[in-house]
Amino acid sequence: MPLPFLAGLRVVDLGQYLPGPYAAQLLGDLGATVVKVEPPAGDPLRRLGPTDSDGTTAAYKLLNAGKTIVRLDLKSAGGRAALEGLLAKADALIESYRPGVMDKLGLGRERLREINPGLVHASLSGWGYDGPYATRAGHDLNYMAVGGGLDGSGLPDRPVISYLPVADFASAQQTALAVAGALLGRERTGQGCFLDLSIMESVLGWQGMTLTAAARGTMPKRGEALLSGGAACYRIYRTADGRFVTLSALEAKFWQGFCEAVDRPDWIDRQEDPLPQTALTAELEALFAGRTLAEWKTLLDPVDCCFEAVPELAEVHAHPHITARGQVRVTPGPEPLVETLMGLRVDGAPPPERAPVQESDATAVLAGWE
Structure with missing residues (x-):
């Protein structure tokens, strides 16, 4: 109702x-x-x-x-x-x-x-x-x-x-x-x-924030800002089987948890590398390309690091959290x-x-x- x-x-x-x-x-x-x-x-x-x-x-x-x-x-x-x-x-x-x-x-x-x-x-x-x-x-x-x-x-x-x-x-x-x-x-x-x-x-x-940055001459180029792809910790990555995952480990504790989970503690201090983080991003791209989506979910779903797989649209309504919340109603x-x-x-x-x-x-x- x-x-x-x-x-x-x-x-x-x-x-x-x-x-x-x-x-x-x-x-x-x-x-x-x-x-x-x-x-x-x-x-x-x-x-x-x-x-x-x-x-x-x-x-x-x-x-x-x-x-x-x-x-x-x-x-x-x-x-x-x-x-x-x-x-x-x-x-x-x-x-x-x-x-x-x-x-x-x-x-x-x-x-x-x-x-x-x-x-x-x-x-x-x-x-x-x-x-x-x-x-x-x-x-x-x-x-x-x-x-x-x-x-x-x-x-x-x-x-x-x-x-x-x-x-x-x-x-x-x-x-x-x-x-x-x-x-x-x-x-x-x-x-x-x-x-x-x-x-x-x-x-x-x-657009207040972006227009202000543009007026001050501080707006990064497309794809180079913290939230538009310039940071390795906030990106979409492709897996070995052609699927995609999201990583949004903006806070230091989430980034550290991710780095430790993938056995790369040497990356922890590189979160503050200047944007765009081209070299670090390339290393993460190679990392994610080495395992399938299912393998990444098995490894990172239990880790508190802001990792989520990208479900295909046909899979969204069956996502366990979406199913539990009851917002999607399917008429068969x-x-x-x-x-x-x-x-x-x-x-x-x-x-x-x-x-x-x-x-x-x-x-x-x-x-x-x-």
């Missing part, structure tokens, strides 16, 4: 693809009732990528679990009227259109205020509502680039694409936090508000769904579960909201 924190609150989700729908889903996990309004053809995510036998992608089912879907043609007077009926009784609206689209639909800020002065309207766009990029097209990779999320990460000769899309998920979480905060504020003022949220700025908000069958629930447990209860996505119509939803 969802958590009770936002029980009784109603959220209308006008988002498509990933960021807006995930933000609304998080609010649903916290107890809000979420109604997702889609065009007559449905959210394009229904068909983006391989589809199941029912014609819908697994991604759509996962990102919209826990919601009720209502299809409306917002270009028609009837569709807009039905949406206005929902918004009049809603507590929050989440949409991810470009700036100006809601105005073209006749649902700009002034109209929404007339319909419902207490509505919290969260608009999650790529770049925000002003500035030269406000109406510019973009996707996660573009937002990561401009927001500073790419230049410091990756290989020495080039940045790399992160997967899944970091900016999309980061902005969804920031949107859910902002909406929850605005709803709390409404309890004090009785007034709703308009929230201007930018996918790019969600990544930019993390010829087309299994592996659902990752919100990573939150309250007073020892399991993570909040989500009902499968379901379809309805605006009239039925409004009848339930009376």
Whole structure:
């Protein structure tokens, strides 16, 4: 069951693809009732990528679990009227259109205020509502680039694409936090508000340390910083059987424990070698290449040294710790769904579960909201 924190609150989700729908889903996990309004053809995510036998992608089912879907043609007077009926009784609206689209639909800020002065309207766009990029097209990779999320990460000769899309998920979480905060504020003022949220700025908000280092001329080159691959004690290494392991022995005690476990006490004092530690890293690469993943797990799993194997994605849900914590729920069958629930447990209860996505119509939803 969802958590009770936002029980009784109603959220209308006008988002498509990933960021807006995930933000609304998080609010649903916290107890809000979420109604997702889609065009007559449905959210394009229904068909983006391989589809199941029912014609819908697994991604759509996962990102919209826990919601009720209502299809409306917002270009028609009837569709807009039905949406206005929902918004009049809603507590929050989440949409991810470009700036100006809601105005073209006749649902700009002034109209929404007339319909419902207490509505919290969260608009999650790529770049925000002003500035030269406000109406510019973009996707996660573009937002990561401009927001500073790419230049410091990756290989020495080039940045790399992160997967899944970091900016999309980061902005969804920031949107859910902002909406929850605005709803709390409404309890004090009785007034709703308009929230201007930018996918790019969600990544930019993390960059204070890197931008400061760049401004001071102290930012290491890509792949040469302490946490980007420059330190031998904080790296990803390949094993003899082509698998990968992580070592994050940043603290001296963890590094010492690792060095002693692999019978290389001469490495202990080299943890402070200048970055990038090219020579020491090469020695560790040769070391890890000498044994299989299973052999390394047997040796280092019992050692308190921040060592972890890299499970392949097909293995993640069966990891013993993940299994014990109960955040992953597998729906078996010829087309299994592996659902990752919100990573939150309250007073020892399991993570909040989500009902499968379901379809309805605006009239039925409004009848339930009376």
